[in-house]
Amino acid sequence: MPAAPKRKTSARKTTRKAAPKRKTAARKGPVNKGARGEWVLITGASAGIGEALAGKFAEGGFDLVLAARSKDKLAKLGKKLSAKHGIATEVAQIDLAKPGAPRDLFDEMVSRGIDIDVLVNNAGVLEMGAFKTQAPETLGDMIRLNTVALTELAALFVPPMAKRRSGRVLNVASVASFQPVPSLAVYAGTKAFVLSLTESLAEELKPDGVTVTALCPGITETNMFGTIKSSNERTEKIPSFLVGDVQEVAQEGYDACIKGDVVRVPGLAYAMTTSIGRAAPRWLTRLVAGTIGRQMM
Numbered sequence: 002m003p004a005a006p007k008r009k010t011s012a013r014k015t016t017r018k019a020a021p022k023r024k025t026a027a028r029k030g031p032v033n034k035g036a037r038g039e040w041v042l043i044t045g046a047s048a049g050i051g052e053a054l055a056g057k058f059a060e061g062g063f064d065l066v067l068a069a070r071s072k073d074k075l076a077k078l079g080k081k082l083s084a085k086h087g088i089a090t091e092v093a094q095i096d097l098a099k100p101g102a103p104r105d106l107f108d109e110m111v112s113r114g115i116d117i118d119v120l121v122n123n124a125g126v127l128e129m130g131a132f133k134t135q136a137p138e139t140l141g142d143m144i145r146l147n148t149v150a151l152t153e154l155a156a157l158f159v160p161p162m163a164k165r166r167s168g169r170v171l172n173v174a175s176v177a178s179f180q181p182v183p184s185l186a187v188y189a190g191t192k193a194f195v196l197s198l199t200e201s202l203a204e205e206l207k208p209d210g211v212t213v214t215a216l217c218p219g220i221t222e223t224n225m226f227g228t229i230k231s232s233n234e235r236t237e238k239i240p241s242f243l244v245g246d247v248q249e250v251a252q253e254g255y256d257a258c259i260k261g262d263v264v265r266v267p268g269l270a271y272a273m274t275t276s277i278g279r280a281a282p283r284w285l286t287r288l289v290a291g292t293i294g295r296q297m298m
């Protein structure tokens with residue numbers, strides 16, 4: 002997808018020194034410093050894959066809106082990336098599992114005068130364990146964050162992109178999107194939703210100039226994997242070649258988003274197993290997933 006044309010921003014008072022790059026009449030908001038003159042909103046940017054993605058987009062010259070609950074971590078990251086890459090950064094403290102939060106975040110961007118060119122739907126949580134022992138409310142919270150908030154954010158930010166005939170959405174799914182995963186049944190369900198939504202929207206939004214990409218990482222060395230390890234000693238048996246490096250995963254996500262690829266599975270081992278899984282009959286996929294998954298409970 003070709004780079005979006007630069008937009009103009011009317012001159013306005015700002016703490017930033019660089020000249021404005023955009024041309025939007027009577028536009029209020031921070032003046033961009035990044036080479037691209039485009040804003041990326043990254044949810045779950047305070048840690049893990051989201052934090053690493055923020056680094057990749059900063060390297061690419063994008064200005065960043067960093068969103069999550071941990072305001073201090075976001076502010077520290079924003080300051081660091083701003084100083085290193087000469088980009089503008091903004092922080093949005095938000096709990097996206099709360100009903101109405103995506104709309105609040107969208108309204109906040111409007112009031113700050115920021116048009117989002119790239120939406121990175123990364124925030125997510127994982128609950129592992131036997132379904133019959135899991136708290137229904139916790140599962141509900143996970144579904145709200147992993148699917149409802151992600152969908153509402155896309156539904157809010159895509160229409161302005163389509164109007165400008167330019168935009169990108171990067172949804173962080175998982176290898177769990179491709180098959181059932183006993184012990185991660187609801188999590189896998191949320192990620193299957195993300196992949197399906199992404200593939201549908203990628204086709205639907207083609208005529209609007211908006212690309213939609215699903216990044217489908219396998220196990221990646223982040224806090225999320227740390228939580229799994231501490232709650233289940235059997236995960237120690239996972240061979241190290243199956244544990245992805247967070248920077249490599251983020252680089253693949255960034256590259257796929259910029260290229261406009263629809264599905265990207267980082268790492269050869271996971272790319273091969275998901276391809277084989279998609280070609281295999283459903284009963285066989287269930288049998289293999291069940292045999293492995295039951296051992297993790």
Ligand SMILES: NC(=O)c1ccc[n+]([C@@H]2O[C@H](COP(=O)([O-])OP(=O)(O)OC[C@H]3O[C@@H](n4cnc5c(N)ncnc54)[C@H](OP(=O)(O)O)[C@@H]3O)[C@@H](O)[C@H]2O)c1
Nearest residue numbers: 045047048049050069070071096097125220221223224225
């Ligand atoms: N790590 C893996 O093995 C793996 C594999 C496949 C896919 N993924 C997916 O990758 C994405 C990132 O995961 P990760 O491994 O980087 O996890 P992580 O290190 O635990 O980071 C999760 C991020 O989401 C934010 N977050 C959590 N709850 C939130 C809420 N209610 N509202 C707003 N932000 C919230 C966290 O920030 P705050 O706590 O500050 O809010 C944090 O920035 C998730 O969608 C996950 O499902 C991960």
